[in-house]
Amino acid sequence: MSGRTASLATLAGIVLLLPLALQNNYYYEVAIQVGLNAIVCVGLNLLIGYAGQISLGHAGFFGLGAYGSAILTARYGWPPLAALASATAGVAVLAYLIGRPILRLRGHYLAMATLGMGIIISIVIATEDRLTGGPDGMPVPALAAFGAALSGERVWYWVVGATLLAAVWLALNLVDSPHGRALRALHGSEVGAEVTGIDSARHKVKVFVISAVYAALAGSLTAHYAGFVTPAKVTFFHSIELVTMVVFGGMASTFGAVVGAAVLTVLPQALTVFKEYEMVVFGAVMMLTMIFMPRGLVPTLALTLSGRRLPR
Amino acid sequence: MSLLRVEGLSKEFGGVHAVQQLDFAIPAGQVFSIIGPNGAGKTTLLNLLTGIYVPSSGRILLEARDLTGRAPYEYAARGIARTFQNLQVFFNMSALENVMVGRYLHERCGLPAALLRFPSLARAERACREEAESLMRFVGLGEYAQSPSDAMPYGALKRLEIARALATKPRLLLLDEPAAGLNPTETLGIDALISKLAESGVTVVLVEHNMKLVMGVADRILVLDYGKRLAEGTAEEVRRDPKVIEAYLGAGAH
């Protein structure tokens, strides 16, 4: 469909042209972080935005991906790509096993259960310090592909950019397929979806696993890119940050997830000028945006641009 | 031969018997109507017949295949579709997409095919869209094809649910008070639509409060009262049944 191709082309254009505006490695660093966060958010948006199932525990999957890669390479000497693939696959299996019982819960209970799951993962990571280095984290070997180690922001920019484009492409395809319609249907009305022949439990687990894989993959990449992992990105604060990005950018909008990740990753860097008022300004920006654009940035702007009135 | 058979069906909620010991059969190709005053257990029965509620006892058989205890989506897969009195439209999707969801069962597509958008899927999607459009025209919603569903009037949403149900290609279509909340003109339209459905060969179960609608289109009528069977027969038989007159028509004839 043309809408899908157009938004993918726009994103590809941005990824291609952005380096013109990136003056030094610090800008690349921020851009790479935007990309990595965006990958998680695109996956999380499939779960929250499209299927309507909240998760406050995705930092746990992110962390398992990161630490899986870190431990397999640093402690057991695995080749990084094999570690990345195994960590991601391991998270997929875990998400499948957890997903079945957890996704029977609804609304706030689901929020609590996923929150608890994430916290349990982060406690294990912080406590098992012989394996994980504990709260101070552990170093991670660089990602090597075809005999050459990937290092330097400029190389990583293209790696992350390409991964993001692939992630967005897959997500857009999924949303616009019978599977995607099934997900959106069970968000709209679970009973309605069931009597239309959709096995809602199976679909919820499926999208839960997909979103966990997105998070784990981004986690693995982050670990190899940064060369270091700490439990800071596994805490429930980070889970909430991820959900905030998705909602901020606009639920049920893949492009919105990317924009939300971009804005909320860049914003703290921009707000350093406010010094001790940084937190106040950040909180205020979050509140005001959600009050005046309850559907999130991208859907609200899209509606405004297309000249339609906002239905409330 | 009957399409659906119900044997000794009961459902209780914490001591309240919503449905008690029902036995009936729905013949294929007919319009079968279930009527009864408010609280008679009509909607509970419908929820039982679509797997939303699990019966406390009894069996539900579709062409001798026992469906008791199965999940709603399995009922749908066996060819039972329904609409809702309290609309269950997917308001986060366009009208056309709502109907396309109904095609879910007939669009076999693996996850890799969906993620990578195989060419075969693209073709199937085009076919799906065309079929959904034609179904929307069939139920009289041709003008709404591109509308977001949350911008449609109530009467149109009722038809939208029928179109979605038809998209599953059901053998048995259960309509839960399709005329409730509609004005007389709209009711006539639904009346005509149900007749059209019946002619197309679908077996229709019509749960209604509106007696006029039922009497006009139903081949057989089951009258419920307090979850129990009060009477069953043709429109004419039911209308003359003294128990029915007393319990239902007598109380609220109109």
Added chain:
Amino acid sequence: MKFRSMLAALAVLVLGAAQAQEPIRIGSFLAVTGGAAFLGDPEQKTLELYVERLNAAGGVLGRKLQLIVYDSAGDAEKARTFAKRLIEQDKVDVIVGGSTTGETMAMVPLVEAAGVPFISLAGAVVIVEPVKKWVFKTPHSDRQACERIFVDMKARGATKVALISGAGGFDKSMRAQCLQVAKNHGIEIVADEAYGTGDTDMTAQLTKIKNTPGVQAVLNVGFGQSPAIVTKNHKQLGISQPLYQSHGVASKAFIKLAGDAAEGVRLPAAALLVAETLPDSDPQKKVVLGYKREYEARFKSEISTFGGHAWDGLMLAVEAIRKAGSTDKAKVRDALESIRGFVGIDGVFNMSATDHVGLDISGLRMLEIRKGDWTLVK
């Protein structure tokens, strides 16, 4: 020819002048907010105060100092980004910062790759062991703190020790070090309990310790409010074995929080806390007293040893730049490594190629809290 040499002279003059005006950039990222804010806050204040004073006194090498501080909130990921910002965007000459070990370790690969002298303010021994070319640090290592505590315990005849520690990086690193060096000092760890960050009650853990047979002393490793809660719970349960805390609680705030329960608690800390009572012969007396007075006069709040780490970091950087006579990064690094006999807050620094802290255990004084104040254990 003449014209050419004139041009060259002019260029030297212009460039030289520009160089003179170009400030020396000191970069920093600190946990100014977040759970470790009580570290980052005094550290930031100290850096700001002394950069201001150094500039008022004419700067360093005739150039002004410019301080660039970012708040990492104790988050290693943020610290790494800010480190990159300092190196790439702000083009700092030297970095003094990193309130916690996690932040520090996350950016070590960056400074090593970029070749920027970096003085960390965090405690764990992993920062400087093995030695990293560009990385230095000012506080005593957690291992040294463990050793100082064990020496004191041994002197009091306590060899069976119950350990209790928090879940933070500082806590876990020091716990591991203590477990490791205990044997060397003839100490046996007979209980090893833990509590979570933000926990409000540790009586359960301490009850277990109380009921562990043979315990002769209790050591708590942690910082923030948790050690004060442990101290109060220790008193509440009537545990008779003496309680030791780590250098992580070396600020007056701890005594204020723990109140009466703090009586008799011992901990290793820098001379700063007992500045006034130091004998005049003590080489550190002048330095620590000066810092204490200036800080307290300016901020109307009590000093902590954490701010002292920042003083040491800044002054070591300045000293190295003076010694190097330029801000050339390699020269500054070499100068840092060759600093000997530098009297700081944490002790007397003797850096070397194999020791990037340069402090020995003598800089850590064993203090006991008596009548709500620090006293030096003789």
Added chain:
Amino acid sequence: MSAQFLQFLLAGLTVGAIYALVALGFSIIYNASQVINFAQGEFVMIGGMCTVWLANAGWPLPAAIAAAVLVAAAVGLALEKLAVEPARGASVVTLIIITIGASILLRGLATIVWDKNIHPLKAFSGEAPIQLGGATLLPQSLWVLGVTVVIVLLLSWFFGRTLLGKALLATSHNRLAAQLVGINVRHVLLASFGLSAALGAVAGILVAPITFTAWDVGVMLGLKGFAAAILGGMGSGPGAVLGGLVLGIVEAMGAGYVSSAYKDAIAFVIILAVLFFLPSGLLGRRSSDRV
């Protein structure tokens, strides 16, 4: 019953009572507005910090406490009026994000208005431990338990006997119906935020002498309170109290008998286990779809 067990139980009850108060705050707002107020923990912080601030400024403790509760309630009212009400009609997740934004804002304000230090508060009636069957208990724990009991009694009277309380309950059961019988739902919403904020503040004040207070104490207490509310069944008052106590006791027992490093993990495993068998918590309303 061994002394050790009793000690764990007392520790668990004290902490649990605090969780219960925070959980009650979650439940009251949830009932009135279906909003999970993630800024609930900040009311706890405001209560404690404001009391400390005023007490240090020379106010007598009771006056400082009363003022702090009022300040927190005012912040609660402002939050409802300025942030939640203008966003009415937004999705639940959007509202959650708004309250998360509010919690960041409030924490930021606290660091500016007050500071980033940790502050002690004098215990209400001394620090001399009370011996109890081989275990010890601080007088402040008795304050915590006692005030919690009083508040629970007051709340049950409020919801059972007063007009506003009944209006709150009615709104929670059916907002539209409540509106139709003439209840001003907007006032009810406002009242629920004020009441929850006051409850949170009381919790923060009670616990401050035991655990101290700082600009960020609300984060963990808010999280535990939310967990307690869910465990008990979101929206159920008795559930919130039960959830809080169970959570506190599970933590203390977990730390005492299993592993202190994993005590939080143990608590969350138990919450997950409960939710798998009782998807609406211990005392939550069993929901069934009406279709």
